[in-house]
Amino acid sequence: MSRILMKGNEAIAVAAIKGGIDAFFGYPITPQNEIPEYLSKHMLLNNKVFVQAESEVAAINMVYGAAGAGARVMTSSSSPGIALKQEGISYMCGAQLPCVIVSVMRGGPGLGGIQPSQADYYQATRGGGNGDYQLIVYAPETIQETIDIMKESFDTADFYRNPVLVLVDGLIGQMMESVDIDKPIKKRSVPKKDYATTGTKNHTGRNTINSLFLDPQELENHNLLLNKKYQTIKQNETKYEMINVEDADYVIVAYGTMSRICRSAIENLQKTGLKVGMIRPISLWPFPKAAFDAIPKSCKGILCAEMSMGQMLDDVLISNNGRHQVGFFGRTGGMVPEPEEIVDAIMNFPDKVVK
């Protein structure tokens, strides 16, 4: 075990190779370019596939084809690029194909900006593709956690035959931290890919990868099957961290870069004598709803803090279920708040309460 200093995007690329990917397909977009740049060299050195596609649309469909052929595949992009991939993502969920998608968020809407943002929470958890589908969405807050989640995500995707989205923002992508790239992760055994289209001489019967069911009853049955899978994922794959929630005066809910800022804010608030805890969702879907049961009755309020205009806020309101007052603090467009802004939001909580 040795620690090295590594940039977030490069760490994602290295973790993907450690996670055993066979192929990467992507298209350049800021602020995630170090991922394809690193892989363009190292995938070929490792005798693996790297293709710079003509568009994000083509890239996700190459991922679809390769995943259908039985490979461990990945793509990465940023906000407007992830928007373009939504078609392929919906098809992959429909055809039950595994892959890992990395989204390094920047400000929006439209071309937006290139500074860090969390305004794609809806895009990640609600999707922009058609139909009843869900992505498994993980939002790490450190580069080490990003590496560990990346490596685990390939197994998770294969296990459930469903895409996994790793959601970070430009700040995590661009900053450097000390990491142990070989830190052991929890391995799980994954089923053999007997669905893969490898040619009929290589398996019994005929394999087809498909998401078309013209008979409505067949399509409903297919959706029921998918839903059963999503319910299992909800039970087994929810991840979160709880910090001092049990006797908290206020509880902050934040993920990714925002949870890092809130950690500093919580330390500063402790000096004033206020007990502030935090629920940090690591899986955004499934959302850690049960964590909210641990918030004490005496808690004066929950502050949802995001680098957006309030998207995770919906899930916080649902999970809180009217038990406590909920406030919101948000910066967006690439503005990264100072811890003092969170301190102020807690100190002036009544002003932040969502009506």
Added chain:
Amino acid sequence: MEVKYKKSLGLTDTPLTYCPGCTHGIIHKLVAESLEELGLLGDAVGVASVGCSVFSYLFFNCDMQQAPHGRACAEATGIKRILPDNIVFTYQGDGDLASIGIAETIHAANRGENITVIFVNNAIYGMTGGQMAPTTLIGQKTTTSQDGRTTANHGNPIKISEIFSQIEGVAYLERVAAYDPKRVLRAKAAIKKAFTYQKEKRGFTLIEVLSTCPVNWGKNPVDALKWVKTDMAEVFPLGIFKDKGENNE
């Protein structure tokens, strides 16, 4: 008793969904027979597209993937890069390939992806009920060009084989038709050659097949076949547009 003719092993027993007089069925047969005769059925992975041939994943007796509209060549790229020794082909119509999927198709060709594209051009959107296609002829009436396609409003029919003949990565490119037995035999030879080139890892191969759509053209099957010969082949001349093998390029 000597068997003179039987259905290709390359086709399943699923009844085809094509309209009477449509030549998709013939083209399916040619692809299936070619794969069977070349001994490639067990290696083949086909990509079905969106349009009339969307169900081709049910018809071809090999492994198949069904692609989003226009994305067949991107999917085929993903498959072929993982399985370089398999035979990977797409089966696409003119709306799928020449309109929404032209970027994916051109770039797959430009990368010289070692895949075979069967491009069925019937100058109309059949599946959705007869709308104008990028290959619709000038003056041709469709549900979205009800007084006939005009150059001023819609531009001219796009000529895929002519455009793709400029691309380095293309190893074999021929436009064929299925309007009479002679042309059908020629089409089969072209398809077989494309698969052979792929097996020999020579690069991207595309066979454009002029096909019919009697229902949406408002013609009976015989007149539809005649129209391919007299009108379509005038705009889309038949022939070999590129052959890297013979020119030894």
